[in-house]
Amino acid sequence: MAEMKAHTEYLTVTTDDRYEMVHLTPQLEEIVRRSEVDDGLCFVSPMHITAAIYVNDNEEGLIEDIGVWLEKLAPRWPGYKHHQTGEDNGDAHLKSLLLHHETTLPVTRGRLDLGRWQRIFYAEFDGQRAKKIIVKVLGIAKG
Amino acid sequence: MAEMKAHTEYLTVTTDDRYEMVHLTPQLEEIVRRSEVDDGLCFVSPMHITAAIYVNDNEEGLIEDIGVWLEKLAPRWPGYKHHQTGEDNGDAHLKSLLLHHETTLPVTRGRLDLGRWQRIFYAEFDGQRAKKIIVKVLGIAKG
Amino acid sequence: MAEMKAHTEYLTVTTDDRYEMVHLTPQLEEIVRRSEVDDGLCFVSPMHITAAIYVNDNEEGLIEDIGVWLEKLAPRWPGYKHHQTGEDNGDAHLKSLLLHHETTLPVTRGRLDLGRWQRIFYAEFDGQRAKKIIVKVLGIAKG
Numbered sequence: 110m111a112e113m114k115a116h117t118e119y120l121t122v123t124t125d126d127r128y129e130m131v132h133l134t135p136q137l138e139e140i141v142r143r144s145e146v147d148d149g150l151c152f153v154s155p156m157h158i159t160a161a162i163y164v165n166d167n168e169e170g171l172i173e174d175i176g177v178w179l180e181k182l183a184p185r186w187p188g189y190k191h192h193q194t195g196e197d198n199g200d201a202h203l204k205s206l207l208l209h210h211e212t213t214l215p216v217t218r219g220r221l222d223l224g225r226w227q228r229i230f231y232a233e234f235d236g237q238r239a240k241k242i243i244v245k246v247l248g249i250a251k252g
Numbered sequence: 253m254a255e256m257k258a259h260t261e262y263l264t265v266t267t268d269d270r271y272e273m274v275h276l277t278p279q280l281e282e283i284v285r286r287s288e289v290d291d292g293l294c295f296v297s298p299m300h301i302t303a304a305i306y307v308n309d310n311e312e313g314l315i316e317d318i319g320v321w322l323e324k325l326a327p328r329w330p331g332y333k334h335h336q337t338g339e340d341n342g343d344a345h346l347k348s349l350l351l352h353h354e355t356t357l358p359v360t361r362g363r364l365d366l367g368r369w370q371r372i373f374y375a376e377f378d379g380q381r382a383k384k385i386i387v388k389v390l391g392i393a394k395g
Numbered sequence: 396m397a398e399m400k401a402h403t404e405y406l407t408v409t410t411d412d413r414y415e416m417v418h419l420t421p422q423l424e425e426i427v428r429r430s431e432v433d434d435g436l437c438f439v440s441p442m443h444i445t446a447a448i449y450v451n452d453n454e455e456g457l458i459e460d461i462g463v464w465l466e467k468l469a470p471r472w473p474g475y476k477h478h479q480t481g482e483d484n485g486d487a488h489l490k491s492l493l494l495h496h497e498t499t500l501p502v503t504r505g506r507l508d509l510g511r512w513q514r515i516f517y518a519e520f521d522g523q524r525a526k527k528i529i530v531k532v533l534g535i536a537k538g
Contacts, residue, residue: 224442
């Protein structure tokens with residue numbers, strides 16, 4: 110009978126810049142390997158509301174394009190109401206919503222089941238301090 | 253051996269206003285407790301296409317900012333083709349897509365495994381009538 | 396005791412047009428039936444980064460509205476940095492991010508547990524060639 114497994118790890122990321130895209134695929138592959146889950150899902154989410162996880166190409170020009178596009182649709186701007194609390198990161202909350210915060214990935218035969226160009230990124234919009242990411246792998250344990 | 257559990261509940265929300273953000277975290281915490289799932293995932297989705305679930309800060313100014321931002325990117329407008337069916341809620345469909353409709357949350361040691369400021373909201377864009385939300389908790393049962 | 400099951404299928408879609416919305420609900424219902432999962436989650440994702448899965452109404456006018464809206468927020472444009480690699484599909488990557496790439500759906504009593512108007516679509520933004528979609532159903536097996 111199939112046995113179920115859940116495996117959780119927490120990553121900590123501190124970016125040099127306020128805005129930065131961090132490539133996570135190799136670390137996530139390692140976590141899936143350690144989970145010993147053969148078939149299931151891998152959930153990845155920041156534990157913060159000024160960052161997001163997204164799936165796209167690991168191509169430098171495109172990563173720049175994504176940054177410019179996010180800034181156009183959710184610009185840094187002093188006038189957000191949220192700033193009346195003393196914060197200055199209203200745009201980071203909106204950018205997190207625009208990329209939808211968290212991502213789920215498929216796991217098949219013990220590995221992330223990704224297409225040729227699919228890579229996973231942590232998008233930081235209020236960095237330069239330690240931020241946590243939760244990774245939870247849930248599924249059928251290796252035989 | 254780890255036993256698997258699935259637990260499903262349906263919430264009904266009727267907002268006073270057409271557009272409204274409803275804070276769901278306490279109700280979701282209760283459902284996770286009742287599920288008796290120790291380790292797994294909690295899936296939350298409206299059963300409608302004019303609403304969404306999102307994760308962000310429970311701060312009044314920010315909630316206003318999110319509403320203004322959604323209206324800017326997916327405005328109420330008489331000219332949508334969808335309105336030729338007699339509907340007037342084209343913008344609500346686009347706002348639902350912009351916030352990506354549904355959300356998945358991690359459950360660890362029998363509780364939502366959230367960061368300090370992460371809160372879950374139901375975003376209503378065509379309210380003033382009963383709308384349903386499905387919550388499904390899937391994972392390893394408490395020992 | 397509840398037995399866990401995971402069931403994976405891959406769909407191939409080749410659209411006639413570069414931009415096209417493909418209605419997937421009937422095929423997904425079939426996959427959930429074949430999975431013999433009674434209670435759980437159904438994960439659906441393109442294996443490409445120029446497409447997305449979304450949940451919304453199967454209404455022709457609205458589908459047109461969504462296309463116009465995506466083009467407004469993430470326009471086709473020669474100036475993307477990504478195009479320096481020889482590509483011309485920078486907009487397709489941004490449109491995929493805007494619709495958030497992948498979707499998770501609830502499965503209850505062996506069927507997709509959807510609201511009356513919820514339908515699942517594959518949104519192609521760089522078509523006219525074979526593209527793959529992964530569908531993974533995870534949950535408690537039929538008794």
